Amino acid sequence: MIKMPSTKGRKVSRRDFLELAAVTASIGPFFLFPRRAFASQQTLKIAKWSHFVPEFDVWFESAAKNWGNEHDTKVVVDKLPLETIRATATAEVQVGNGHDVFIFPWPPAEYYEHAIDHGDVYQRVASKYGAIPQLAHRSTFNPKNRKYFAFADFWAPSPLHFFQDYWAEIGMPLGPVHYGSLRSGGRKLRDKFDIPCGLAFTPTLEGNVTLHTILYAFRAWILDGNGDLLFNKNVFASLALKYIQALYQDSGTPDQLSWGPAGNVEAMLARKTSSTTNAISLLRAAEKQDPRVATKIWLQPPLLGSNGMGVTALPHVTNCSVVWSFSQNQNAARQFLADMIDSSRTGYEKSLGCNFPVYPKTVPDLVVRLSKDPQADPSYKYSELKDALHWTPNLGVPGFATPAFMEVFNTSLVPRMVQSVLRGERSPEDAAATAAVEIQRIVDKWK
């Protein structure tokens, strides 16, 4: 029990009395007259992408409204399908009106001219949770104007999901480990059981992340560290495309070219494919829909890359919030973003572990949680993610998430290039060369 200090016998001096009176006079009115007494209640409008885990969105809306109640602010949350995020954001900046906070699942570098500098949001958070982590810095900093165009609070790793029982049948019970074995094992599975490999090659978030990861893992980098074109300036681009072509021909399915959003997830849930890369929302969905299927899905860190790239995969999600420069409630928006970091732990839980906190201090026992997950069977299944931060670089690596890189990403240039090869429309060399021209045009545009 905490003992309160005794004030017995203490006399109040004239000086103390005057100080108390002055303080009371200065802050008293704020207690007596709520903000709404001075002006009408402000509204904070938030647009956010629809999370893969619906429970997270339910919680987020509730948490945002609670924050609003505490700050005398009406909070409106609009959930947008992933596919409409970019169009909606573009429309808002074109008319200079819309939401106050716009939350993207990727770094919205393209909109840097319409965003406030979020450096002060990072500073507000720093006093509690430390300096900006690398992944956030490189995902939201514009080295050109040296401002932060967004604020990142969580990210989602993208491990390999594979059906252990399928892969055990062809002598790889622990998964394919490297890209060569993904191809050879995938071929055996398709030949033997008619179960194709299920990587997404579509112009969707899943396809974009998967294919950018493969390119990166084969050292076929889009831009160099300075943001200049690197793609197809060496043989890595065409070699990566040839690998994808061989993987598709040996072990794929035409469905990989036509899936809609989360098509790779649905195929896995139906046990129609042998493996894919995705956020763990896939496994969470399996745990909810069919626990028997979930027990057969194992996770593995990303595949070992080629040409010295090691084990690596880009993040499935980098949750980045933008306060538009035309927002009427910039201060409230800034405060909201900073305050939401306090809820990172709950966000992690409500997202069923999908949302890895940008600030590790907010979920200090992350590794323990991963090793003892209440939904997982076995409970330590998710511990494969414990070093995810080490194998997850930012979108735009080896440089920053620049406007040019993010336009390449958001226009699905890479999936389109890959599809042109897989559909037989272009050779890998031709597709790489054509894409390089398009990338150069984008780079030039942003210069």
Added chain:
Amino acid sequence: MKSIRKHAAIFVAVLALVGVLFVVVPNLPAQNSNGVGSASFNRGSANFNPPPCDYNDTFYQDNGLDPTQLVGRFGTDRQTGPPATGNQVNWVADTNCGINDPNRRNFRILATTGGFPDDGSGSPTEFISILAFVANQTAFETTYSRTVGAINGGLDGDQQNAGSTISIANSQNPRSIAMQDIVSNFEGYAALKQRLPNGTFAMNPCAPDMVSPLAPATPCFPVNTVNAVFTPNLRQDWRFATNRNAMDGSDNNCVGTDPAVCPDGISDTPFGYFCDDLLGMWILTYFWYTVDPANPGPVCGPILAALDQKNGVSLDGTPIILTADELNNQLEANGCGAEGQEAVDGSDGGAVWLVCPAIPDPRNGAIARDAFLDQVVLPNGAPQNPALTQNFLSLQQSGNFPNNASVSKPQSQKPRSQTALGRGSGGVMK
């Protein structure tokens, strides 16, 4: 008076201790230089840095590997034959192994394989013991359990301790890490000879999924047995990835998210080679040329020529590759080379992983008197890399690198134009 006596007693004790040190320390250099009467460089100090021995079965199992699935395990197989030549043996029985380290079994390794760290220095300072090969993923245990430290009735029956369990479930160890995941972070690079016995230069390995599209699939060089990576089949010495970071980042590898530490945004492996990869395992990455050195073409020709000048030539007449930059950014980026791993189900037939622990500190006794250096040699028997030999002999004889330096740079090797192994010399097989 009591106090004086007490202090005098302490003084005498300290004096005695110092005396003992004086007795012991001067003998050390003498032992070092003479290596008297023992296989070990310094038996007196062998306990703190003993030469390498094979692990015992329990230690393999504790670390997630089934010892019965090891291929070519030292202590069981391969006592003679490559890398040993003539009267050499690769390992000997030695009862000190288990005494020095209870995780070892009593077979001491004499074959000491030299190589290059992939840190850009090109310094031949790595020494490893290729204890065994792993050719199939099934060698990684999926379930295992052993109780250690249990005490039932110690101290006159009073002491009870249930002990702790070392368990592997779903292939994960008690720290929830799969050994396979750890090992995949450490790449050992093998450079197999590409020149076939008939003199043809093969530009791809004989494994369908390793074939680089940069060159014809046939003729190909064999990779279908673990013997393929035996030293007589290598064109140059081994290279080892240098992401073997210390857990605390003290070796300046990137182990965190601090931009000041990892400015390129890429963290190195989260695992420490010497603290997580306790078996010293590596995933085997084969690297090869995809152009014929006799006709490298206008793009690769100048690159190969520059590497020739810098590093000298391999037994194939191709340039020796010492660093990741040379392989990745100069050769592979320009279509002159490729790399790959064998299928993890063993279907390619050769080694997928190696159990070849690097000697943590090769100084002060770790290189025994009777050990021999396993390195690539020229047809005339001279070492391809004399600096490696120099380092080894110095470590073996004096317990230190030459000139007491921590490392010795390789001697400049002759480019192919100045050796008998000129481009197109063909058929240069040991």
